[in-house]
Amino acid sequence: MTSPGYDQARVERRRREHERQAVVFGVLIAFLAVCGIFALAVYSGAISSPFDRPFTTVGVSEQKSYPVPCLPAVKGQPDGALPTAYTDTRVRLLNASGEQGLASAHETVLADRGFVIEGTPGNVPMLLQESELRFGTKGIVQAYTLAAQFPKMRMVLDDRRDRVIDLLIGENFDPPLGVEDVELAADQPLRNAEGCVPADEITPEKRIKPAKEGEPDEVQPAK
Known part of the structure; x- marks a missing residue:
């Protein structure tokens, strides 16, 4: 015959297991809900994706910057060089x-x-x-x-x-x-x-x- 004390311990153990399961499932559901809201916001354009970056072509690197030469003085054009034909x-x-x-x-x-x-x-x-x-x-x-x-x-x-x-x-x-x-x-x-x-x-x-x-x-x- 099972003692009342043993039955009570088993009930308590099951109650704690159910509480842990409820917490775990609750966290998972909340996480999925947040992910869904975030995905909807990214899709609608309300926020930018943290993974959104331009594609880079392999083999193409940043071009070096060079100084641009000023226009030279041109004989007969005292106000500045005119466009060439x-x-x-x-x-x-x-x-x-x-x-x-x-x-x-x-x-x-x-x-x-x-x-x-x-x-x-x-x-x-x-x-x-x-x-x-x-x-x-x-x-x-x-x-x-x-x-x-x-x-x-x-x-x-x-x-x-x-x-x-x-x-x-x-x-x-x-x-x-x-x-x-x-x-x-x-x-x-x-x-x-x-x-x-x-x-x-x-x-x-x-x-x-x-x-x-x-x-x-x-x-x-x-x-």
Whole structure:
């Protein structure tokens, strides 16, 4: 025969087990409810997800910042350098995005405006996020004229000796502005880029050589 004391102990033990189970299930239900509310808020845009970050393309690194050269003094233009005629601006188009076809698309727009396209669009053995203009000291005015065709453009002075400008088209390129949105006038001086540095105070970068046709596509991240 079971003693009353033993029955009472068993009842107490079951009661404590039920209480623990109720606490555990209560915590789980509350946690799931909070998760559901948080997920709904993220989905609706009320708050940002802590895991929300932009995708990074493998092989594409942050581009180095370069000083932008100031416009030079031009003989016969005492108020400042005027834009060059588009027909006097020679441009070489180079793909630095890893995607085919971008250089050709730029070629059509710029050629229609009168820019002189040097050769056929090519590639450079590097990947860039943002497009760049690369030019020498003899092509600064031409580079400013070309840069005005875009919403924004990185400008890099290199050690070339001619006036040809290389347009390196990056992954996050901006297409050229519409003709009506280009803020240039033949009789209005160009404006220096903010924070520009006199060209003779800049150490030019080494000129980048395009990849030769038939060479393997071994691209390196931009440095």
